[in-house]
Amino acid sequence: MxxxxxxxxxxxxxxxxxxxxxxxxxxxxxxxxxxxxxxxxxxxxxxxxxxxxxxxxxxxxxxxxxxxxxxxxxxxxxxxxxxxxxxxxxxxxxxxxxxxxxxxxxxxxxxxxxxxxxxxxxxxxxxxxxxxxxxxxxxxxxxxxxxxxxxxxxxxxxxxxRADLAPDGDPVLEALARDAYLPLSVAEHAARLGMTPTELRTAVRRGSGCSPKDYLLSIRLGRAKELLAATELPVAAVARRVGYDDPAYFSRLFTRRVGLAPVRFREQQARAVPGGWSQEIPDPDDPPMLRPAEGHEVREAGVR
Missing domain, CATH: 2.60.120.280 (Regulatory protein AraC)
Structure with missing residues (x-):
């Protein structure tokens, strides 16, 4: 039946x-x-x-x-x-x-x-x-x-x-993400993890669907975008913080992958937020917001 x-x-x-x-x-x-x-x-x-x-x-x-x-x-x-x-x-x-x-x-x-x-x-x-x-x-x-x-x-x-993948994160990907901003080659990343470059490429492709180089690049560029949008750091300083000692090379790479030069990206996305910004993942039930200054009320939109 x-x-x-x-x-x-x-x-x-x-x-x-x-x-x-x-x-x-x-x-x-x-x-x-x-x-x-x-x-x-x-x-x-x-x-x-x-x-x-x-x-x-x-x-x-x-x-x-x-x-x-x-x-x-x-x-x-x-x-x-x-x-x-x-x-x-x-x-x-x-x-x-x-x-x-x-x-x-x-x-x-x-x-x-x-x-x-x-x-x-x-x-x-x-x-x-x-x-x-x-x-x-x-x-x-x-x-x-x-x-x-x-x-x-x-x-x-x-x-x-999938049973062959850890539901809370892949240890190899986590290790790469942790060291993504260090000026290391793929072979050097592999050596730090006790793997051959071929083993690392296989593990990263199985876990992320892309090569180690592309995986690291996506992390670096994502962080670079955050720094460009939320800080006033010079482009050269942003480049160094995400692992590139040559600002010109970083700018060319950023422009090729993002479609905008770093300066142009900043012009479009810059956010001047009083109180700074945070890397903490927000709680959906408690979204980030400005706290009212002492003696002032924060009114909801549309509320008189």
Whole structure:
């Protein structure tokens, strides 16, 4: 015995230009019948929350699925799968497509070589699927945009829930971020971590989807932007603080990656905030604000 609920959508060409669109969503559980062999023209992320079963590769090999797990169904790839006929499984799936799938694959969020991916926890992904299911109500005017945005969120949730990655942060990435402003080469970073450059590149690409050089550069430029926007430090001082002894090289690199020269970025983004600024992550329930000076009231907008 099994139970199933599903809905399918047909987003317009305009919605496809958003990069990702949701084509369908479903929730099923029990001793579901096996599927395939079949070939799809789009992606499906299938989250197995409990139970187990099998997945058959195009070459005939059979993989065991044990919850919690993610099963990728990829366009153009023949596949077969099914739950254990005695125990069944609890399944949530999302069908999606769009040009952004190429980038997500390049970044390692979608893994063509790993059709079955163990998850540490299926709850975050299941929560996103549930939101997609709720958005699928008849007459929802935001359906295509709401569900498309949720597909992005689903890919992030699945990436974070992979059993081979630490949910609270990757130690290698944390170490690189800590030392990002030191004037070190990739080989020197690797040596500090007791790794070869090849091992470091593999670890960083698995954890972040990019090379160590790009990962370090993104941290340095992000910090440089903060200093340019929130302080009056000269550009040369900003360059030194983020690891570049040559201000001219820093300016060329910043301009090439950001699209604006550091001085021009500062003109657009500078914030003169009395009381300074902080690197602490704010509490969403207690956003940063100026405290009223003694003897003065702070009135809310629109309140007389």
């Amino acid at each position: 099994y139970h199933t609920w599903m809905r399918y959508f047909t987003p317009s060409p305009v919605h496809h230009r958003l990069g990702l669109v949701c084509l369908g969503v479903g929730l099923q559980y029990g001793a579901l019948p096996p599927v395939g062999p079949r070939t799809l023209d789009h992606h499906v992320a299938m989250v197995i929350c409990s139970g187990g079963g099998w997945y058959r590769l195009p070459d005939g090999r059979r993989l065991t699925i044990t919850a919690p797990a993610l099963v990728w169904l990829l366009p153009g790839v023949s596949h077969e799968y099914g739950p254990d006929p005695d125990t069944g499984w609890d399944e949530a799936f999302v069908d999606f497509t769009g040009p952004a799938t190429t980038t997500y694959t390049e970044l390692g969020y979608i893994e063509p070589d790993r059709p079955v991916v163990p998850l540490g926890d299926s709850a975050p992904a299941r929560a996103v699927v549930t939101r997609i299911a709720r958005a699928a109500r008849v007459g929802n005017p935001l359906l295509e945009v709401e569900t498309g945005a949720a597909v992005h969120e689903l890919l992030v949730a699945l990436r974070r829930s």
